[in-house]
Amino acid sequence: MRRATSRRLKGIGASPGIAQGTVYVVNAGLDAPPQFHLDQEAVPKELERFEAAVALSTRQIREIRDRLSGADGGEHLLILEAHLLMLNDAVFVEGVKSLVREETINAEWALRKTIERIRSMFEGLAHDYFRERGSDIDFVGERILRNLMGQAQVFAADDLPEDVVVVAHDLSPADTAQLTRFRVRGLITEAGSRTSHAAIVARSLDIPAVVGLPGMLQIAGTGDRIVIDGFTGEVILSPTAKQISTAKDSEQRARTKEKDAIRASLTPAHTKDGYKVSIFGNVELPLEADAVLSHGGEGVGLYRTEFLFVGRATTPTEEEHLQNYRDLARRLAGRPLTIRTLDLGGDKLFSTAHKVQERNPALGLRAIRLCLQQPELLRTQLRAILRVAAEFPVRLMLPMITDVSEIHSAKQLIRAEIQTLRAEGIEHSADVPVGIMVETPAAAIVSDLLAKEVDFFAIGTNDLIQYSLAIDRGNEHVAHMYRPLHPAILRLIAQTTEAASHAGISVCVCGEMAAEAIHTPVLLGLGITELSMNATAIPWVKKIVRDSSFTDCRRLVDELLMTCSPLEVEERLRAYLKVHHPELDG
Numbered sequence: 095m096r097r098a099t100s101r102r103l104k105g106i107g108a109s110p111g112i113a114q115g116t117v118y119v120v121n122a123g124l125d126a127p128p129q130f131h132l133d134q135e136a137v138p139k140e141l142e143r144f145e146a147a148v149a150l151s152t153r154q155i156r157e158i159r160d161r162l163s164g165a166d167g168g169e170h171l172l173i174l175e176a177h178l179l180m181l182n183d184a185v186f187v188e189g190v191k192s193l194v195r196e197e198t199i200n201a202e203w204a205l206r207k208t209i210e211r212i213r214s215m216f217e218g219l220a221h222d223y224f225r226e227r228g229s230d231i232d233f234v235g236e237r238i239l240r241n242l243m244g245q246a247q248v249f250a251a252d253d254l255p256e257d258v259v260v261v262a263h264d265l266s267p268a269d270t271a272q273l274t275r276f277r278v279r280g281l282i283t284e285a286g287s288r289t290s291h292a293a294i295v296a297r298s299l300d301i302p303a304v305v306g307l308p309g310m311l312q313i314a315g316t317g318d319r320i321v322i323d324g325f326t327g328e329v330i331l332s333p334t335a336k337q338i339s340t341a342k343d344s345e346q347r348a349r350t351k352e353k354d355a356i357r358a359s360l361t362p363a364h365t366k367d368g369y370k371v372s373i374f375g376n377v378e379l380p381l382e383a384d385a386v387l388s389h390g391g392e393g394v395g396l397y398r399t400e401f402l403f404v405g406r407a408t409t410p411t412e413e414e415h416l417q418n419y420r421d422l423a424r425r426l427a428g429r430p431l432t433i434r435t436l437d438l439g440g441d442k443l444f445s446t447a448h449k450v451q452e453r454n455p456a457l458g459l460r461a462i463r464l465c466l467q468q469p470e471l472l473r474t475q476l477r478a479i480l481r482v483a484a485e486f487p488v489r490l491m492l493p494m495i496t497d498v499s500e501i502h503s504a505k506q507l508i509r510a511e512i513q514t515l516r517a518e519g520i521e522h523s524a525d526v527p528v529g530i531m532v533e534t535p536a537a538a539i540v541s542d543l544l545a546k547e548v549d550f551f552a553i554g555t556n557d558l559i560q561y562s563l564a565i566d567r568g569n570e571h572v573a574h575m576y577r578p579l580h581p582a583i584l585r586l587i588a589q590t591t592e593a594a595s596h597a598g599i600s601v602c603v604c605g606e607m608a609a610e611a612i613h614t615p616v617l618l619g620l621g622i623t624e625l626s627m628n629a630t631a632i633p634w635v636k637k638i639v640r641d642s643s644f645t646d647c648r649r650l651v652d653e654l655l656m657t658c659s660p661l662e663v664e665e666r667l668r669a670y671l672k673v674h675h676p677e678l679d680g
């Protein structure tokens with residue numbers, strides 16, 4: 095039904111693009127699952143019922159995956175693969191079955207208990223992405239529950255009208271991926287953040303999306319007209335004719351602009367005064383390298399290898415590491431690849447054998463600390479990196495370094511593995527460049543000492559900001575204090591680039607700050623000529639590089655470094671952008 099007055103709402107812009115259409119409400123509500131105790135003799139039948147629901151869920155997800163795999167190889171396919179792995183995961187499936195057996199409870203109850211336990215292992219992880227992956231288990235669990243209870247899956251029928259903007263509380267990756275079956279123009283969810291599934295999948299499917307809009311289901315109904323802006327997060331419910339026509343124009347303009355930016359991005363980026371700035375991609379999975387290249391990336395500046403551990407109960411073997419790195423390197427076809435050694439946070443992502451309870455995992459046994467404490471974990475990975483480096487241009491990067499001794503210990507392990515590989519007659523590289531992440535204040539402060547020990551630096555601003563400003567990067571209560579332009583951060587980056595330049599080594603920035611075009615002039619002014627970011631940010635950052643002059647950026651940064659408060663720095667930068675990059679204003 096059409097309503098009389100238009101209404102503006104603001105959520106989080108999660109997938110760029112502007113669209114207008116009619117609302118289609120997807121009600122994903124699930125009836126409360128039954129919970130009861132079983133008689134002992136009912137247990138075998140209950141186990142069979144659970145196995146049948148798991149088998150049906152597997153078939154359903156495979157079907158969705160197969161239907162989509164011809165279209166494009168986006169990130170959503172990998173999420174579906176991860177869900178299939180979970181459905182086959184012995185810890186998960188056996189966990190439910192043993193609860194049914196031991197506690198003589200029905201399968202729905204046992205499933206909910208198991209999900210709760212697994213989810214709590216994901217919560218509290220240092221990395222947003224991993225925390226979000228905790229919801230994978232919810233989505234997989236809900237699918238099995240629906241099958242156990244005989245409830246239809248969301249989008250079970252071919253019933254979605256064309257040209258709609260789907261509005262839901264939240265959508266599982268499998269359901270979001272199904273949107274490609276229909277001509278969906280946009281997606282709005284009440285729940286979620288930029289790193290939630292619906293957002294990730296919408297981005298990879300190129301569907302404009304706004305997430306984090308609580309209460310939307312109470313005010314929007316199927317058939318309402320709607321305009322959605324996935325850049326700003328703005329939504330207009332029941333727009334006026336003028337607002338619709340403005341949205342149509344903007345939609346067209348945004349598409350053309352994006353296409354132009356991607357086209358222009360395929361050549362190298364030089365500043366107006368002739369400095370070359372190298373732009374690389376950050377990847378979590380080999381497949382993502384394709385998107386990096388198609389968006390103009392010149393290689394991979396950060397491969398977060400800890401993602402090899404997601405969705406499995408055992409640690410990967412050397413061959414698994416090697417196949418994975420080869421796959422990625424082949425996709426890059428001779429372009430540089432920086433492999434970061436495991437940055438596992440706390441204990442939760444791999445077998446229970448390594449489990450450690452920590453009160454504060456971000457300050458705990460993370461990354462290089464864990465790897466040096468459990469060298470077998472690192473050794474396996476080092477061997478695979480040394481082997482792939484014999485075939486492709488690969489660099490090795492150590493995360494979370496705080497002092498020189500960690501580099502010495504890691505290098506000792508590398509030397510030992512080189513010797514062993516040599517003795518075994520296995521092809522490898524004996525001179526792979528070794529670098530470190532500068533992502534702790536300690537590392538930045540002693541960067542002059544560290545620079546003498548390594549071949550390159552990569553500044554991880556996500557952690558550098560978290561640890562310098564004492565702001566948990568995943569805590570929404572202090573998110574407003576997470577300020578990349580804090581004078582402390584600018585000084586630490588300046589100190590690091592200076593140390594690198596003295597030692598004659600390269601320095602790249604690979605935290606989120608590198609992906610935010612408004613920060614590009616600041617990073618250039620701080621002396622950064624290598625940036626690494628998610629694929630979709632590459633065209634926009636390259637454009638700002640091309641429109642910048644290094645001299646202007648230096649002048650700007652000289653001023654910023656003399657400025658007292660983050661607020662003043664931000665204001666000064668805003669004034670600069672207004673003049674030099676008016677398209678970034680606001």
Ligand code: PEP
Nearest residue numbers: 533554555556557604605
């Ligand atoms: C960083 O800390 O900025 C970084 C790039 O590493 P991660 O986000 O994986 O911790």
Ligand code: MG
Nearest residue numbers: 533554556557
């Ligand atoms: Mg980090």
